Amino acid sequence: MPRFATSTPITALAVHLLLFLGACSEGSSNGQAPPPKEDLEGARAAYQRGNAQVKEHLKTPDHATLRAAINSLEESVRLAPNEILHRLMAGRTQELALNSEAALAHYRVATGLGHEDPLVWRRMGTLALGLGDLDQARGCFERALSQQASDPELFFGYGCLLDLEGELEAASQAFNAAIAIRSTYDDAYFRLAKVLRGLGDEAGADAARAQFDHWNRVEQNLDDARRQVRLHPEDAQGVRAVGLYLFQLQRAEECTDWLQRAKKLLPRDATVLECLGRVQSGLGQIPAARANLELAVECAPGSVDPLRELAFVLAKEGDAEGALGRMAQALALAPGDADLHFQNGVLLMQLQRPDAALEAYALALVNDPDFIDAHLGQAEVHYGANRREEAIAAYRRVLAIDPSNAAATGSLNFILGEGK
Known part of the structure; x- marks a missing residue:
């Protein structure tokens, strides 16, 4: 999981998209009367019954169970039409049954009652898009974007809308935001390729x-590994493969479970230990991460990766000297590794x-003068130290290497705008 000195400004991109296209949003009202008191008990009973039926369906998919869940939840909203939680559950269940119009209707009522969850607005946008109502889809997506700028599914859906409306440049920005x-x-890579071809950027489209081909292949390999483990539950290499594919796909919680299982079968596999430690670190399980990474270092003493990851975990624990010591060990093993010098920075x-x-960033650039992240790192340091001209020069070096770099463009425009 790479670390960056300066990440792509996703929030700024969301704002830029809205300003570029002109935001529009749907109104909501809170003026509806509460349901009759005598209906609440029956509504809650129907809701609880429907909720249990949904869980049963998700565990063992069955059309009859799903239909029963829909009937129960529709009864709950009939008895208590202004209960937001009931509306949301009814909408989600209708989505499971691919009843887009019914799902959208429930979500619309929930938002009209004042529910402002951006996930619901995103789901409404996706449903409206599937139904061909592009105006409603745009309103829903932009309402979600105004509240949430870290949902890749939201940017993907918005990009699909923009693509359908022929706004290819904005669509490419949305897909890039999802990928970031x-x-x-x-x-998102597949749709980005299509959009870039429409813009005449054949090289970008090919990339x-x-x-897309790479990550699609990883997904297929994961499916194959899962089938193998279903047939042979104690196959250590099969369990390991599932865990490592999940690690590549950044599915942290499921990955942790599988790598824990692999660790029991292969207790001194350095790759399993390192990946498990990295995932645990990302989930905030710092003591467990440290233990697994220290064991990975012990099992593979000449490997750079576990040392580097252990350094970051020690930094999270507040052990600065320990972190620097482990990073120094890694650098001693790979003194010409530009990325390692950058990670040290x-x-x-x-x-x-x-x-x-x-x-450290300068050493990275000695080994790779076109290392964009190292230039961005230098710009960040200069800007933080109030060395405005040096920061501008660093961002311009990035744009000389990659004229379309979003991080450098956004940051440079921000700095230049400060002086006006």
Whole structure:
């Protein structure tokens, strides 16, 4: 899971898209009267029954169970039409049954009652898009974007809408935003490739298509590994493969379960231990992450990766000297590795040592002068130290290498705008 000194400004991109296209949103009202008191008990009973039936259906998919759940939840909203939770559950269940119009109607009532969850607005946008109501889809997506800028599915849906409306440049920005949040998003790469071809960017389209092919292949390999483990539950290599494919796809919680299982079968597999430690670190399970990464270092003493990851975990624990010591060990093993010097710079920034970070980024650039993230790291240090001209120069170096770089473009425009 790569670390960046300066990440793509997703929030700024969401705002940019809305300003670029002109935001529109749907109104909501809160003026409806509460349901009759005598109906609430029956509504709750129907809701609880429907909720249990949905869980049963998800565990063992069955049309009859799903139909029974729909009937129960429709009864709950008939008895208590203004109960938001009942409306949401009824809408979600209608989605499971692919009844888009019914699902959208329930969500519309819930939002009209004042429910402002951006996930619901995103679902409404997706449903409206599938039904061909592009105006409603746009209103729903933009309502969600005004509240939430870290949902890859939201940017993907918005990109599909923009593509259908022929706004290809904005669509490419939306798909890139989805990918920046979830780098394994195969469908977003597929749609991005299509849009870029429409814009005449054949090289970009080919690169996006290659990413789609890669992640689609990982998904297929994961399915194959799961089938193998279903047939042979104690196959250590099969369990390991499932865990590692999930790690590649960044499905943290499920990945943790499978790698824990693999660890029991292969207790000194350094790759399993390292990946498990990295996932646990991302989930905030720092003591467990440290234990697994230290064991990975012990099992593979000449490997750079577990040392690097252990350094970041130690930094999270507040052990600055330990973190720097482990990173120094890694650098001693790979002194010419530009990315490792860059990661050292990121670590030093986390430890609030910007001058040392600047030196680390410079060493990365000695080994790879076109290393964009290292240039961005230098720009961040300079800007943080109020060295405005040096920051501008660093961002311009990035744009000389990659004129379409969103992080450099957004940050440079922001700095230049400050001086006006």
